[in-house]
Amino acid sequence: MVTTQLPTLLYRAEQVRQGEQRAARAASLEMYQLMVRAGEAVFSLLSQRYPQCRSILICCGGGNNGGDGYVVARLALECGMQVRLWQLGDANRLTGDAVRARDAWLAAGGQITSPQSQVPDDVDMVVDALLGTGLSGRVREDCALLIAQLNRTDKPVFAVDVPSGLCADTGAVLGTAIRAEATVTFIGLKQGLCTGQASQYCGQLYFAGLGVEHTFTNCTAPSAYRVDHDVVQRCLPPRGRTAHKGDHGRVLCVGGDLGMAGAIRLASEASARSGAGLTAVITQSDNVLSIVTARPEIMVQGWQDKAHEIRQRLDWADVIVLGPGLGQSDWSKALVFHFEDTDKKMVMDADGLNLLALSPDYKNNRIITPHPGEAARLLGWTVAAVEADRFTAVRQLQQKFGGVVVLKGAGTLIDDGRQCWICTAGNPGMATGGMGDVLSGIIGALAAQGLSLLEAACTGVWLHSTAADLCACDGERGMLASDLFPYLRQLVNPR
CATH class of the missing domain: 3.40.1190.20 (Ribokinase)
Incomplete structure (x- = not known):
């Protein structure tokens, strides 16, 4: 379930990366299943917020955040939407579960293209699945240029897990960041999404536990708490x-x-x-x-x-x-x-x-x-x-x-x-x-x-x-x- 009711326990990004693996094992789930659930949560929320959307642009990066984007793209395509997918970097260099998500997208009839000079006029909305929580240094130039382009568009931008370029641990902008209309984050609420510059970039913040949030909290000590x-x-x-x-x-x-x-x-x-x-x-x-x-x-x-x-x-x-x-x-x-x-x-x-x-x-x-x-x-x-x-x-x-x-x-x-x-x-x-x-x-x-x-x-x-x-x-x-x-x-x- 995707909700605006945020948890009271907060975590650093590395805690979530390690804790979600323990939670998946405890629930007898493959990590790829969590990726699919993340993509399903994003697509379900997109369908609710933008019911008139018929054309969507998905921007994917090289990590698991990009894999989430491939899942969203496949689900949108299967629902009859016109879907464009831009891959930043070489799609053949994807690894792990992101490869499975890419291959499922291609098997469904999807295509992969490099980022273009501008967002097509007929696109109704954009999904940001570029960088995710693993970013630790400043955004690279090629990604920064794409982020700047997406920030100039008048189309609503929806961020997957964290707006690309925003530090999930501190809420600081690492050079540049996506200004999203909404963000859905998974399993554990990242502490950086709740302070600093985050409110300028996250838009409406949503949470999806992907069915393992209770197992996750039982095995992962929080780094901070939210006052409610x-x-x-x-x-x-x-x-x-x-x-x-x-x-x-x-x-x-x-x-x-x-x-x-x-x-x-x-x-x-x-x-x-x-x-x-x-x-x-x-x-x-x-x-x-x-x-x-x-x-x-x-x-x-x-x-x-x-x-x-x-x-x-x-x-x-x-x-x-x-x-x-x-x-x-x-x-x-x-x-x-x-x-x-x-x-x-x-x-x-x-x-x-x-x-x-x-x-x-x-x-x-x-x-x-x-x-x-x-x-x-x-x-x-x-x-x-x-x-x-x-x-x-x-x-x-x-x-x-x-x-x-x-x-x-x-x-x-x-x-x-x-x-x-x-x-x-x-x-x-x-x-x-x-x-x-x-x-x-x-x-x-x-x-x-x-x-x-x-x-x-x-x-x-x-x-x-x-x-x-x-x-x-x-x-x-x-x-x-x-x-x-x-x-x-x-x-x-x-x-």
Whole structure:
């Protein structure tokens, strides 16, 4: 069965290559039978998505991904479609199961041709079966030219297993990659299809287990996990009927230098909207009136240089959210100094991270939430290096700074040094000011309500992204961070 319901367990490409062989043996299947099943899954989905398709172009490479393409071509031909098959490279040099698929195509009356200078006008759609998951270096020139041609066509392109040129382990583009309208991947969900640049290239992502997915998962340990609705259901049970505000935690949000009151206001309201029993703010005195006027439920305190005021609020709080609108002024640095040695749970974001980059330390009582630019400063890398391998970047951040790391971006990653989680919710409308401040407040509130740091990070990221997806039903462009609050309240009360 082919489905858009993605598994929660994710794998590296090599794990899938080895695990599918073990699963096939356990099920007494030849690997060629899995290739046929893969081709059947692709063709079944094509027939559903494009029922008017009468002419199809299949582009095959030299490996098993190309073999899958030959199976799709044969099935299309047998159903009466006009099928053209372009083979990149010499079809006589195919090996293994791809040879059997090629020979079955030829026996059915199919023909093999080399790629032409342009996609024929009468083709209704294109199937990409060029490179698959085995690619490790940059795409070769001949393949890059063909990919560029397919990306220029106005025909829908459907990718088999992974868009050619996209790294199945990292989600990075290896020089160039197919921009598919849809991708169907097999047996084990490859982790690179869920983060980085993958969303730009995969289109709608489908999964087909080929009848061996349960055997595969029983014999293959995942490399990462996908956050889904079940996490929220586990972490946010219904409240007791006798609950009171003291049962649900006290969050202290710290930040808001001059001119940046909005950031700390968004973080503190997100905390309150996510169920914290009490939320307080320490900020510049000039910000107090605007925050209290906008949200009187939040306790706001201006601060200049009195240490005892900080100590009182620190003793009061269960969780500290440090960084939204903090700035890097002398006021900011003096304020941060009072929180350096606390053992309270902490969420650190924004300028809190920029100050951390200047004075790195390792702590296990905090969650840090960098975007790729902040991650690059924390690691001493370039942004391009972070985005080229987000999995390595998030683990390096955790090993350097401790606790839990949330590496934001398309396919946000959450890592505690033992497990890595991926959130596939979210949309481009979130690329606007204040979204990170809202996320920090959400995570802080969840930690205050008794969730572990990892649970708070995973659940908070999912709530934040899913609220944005609900909000985007009215359009992505023009979405504001505060627009998420009504949807957030719905989501923190799961039914």
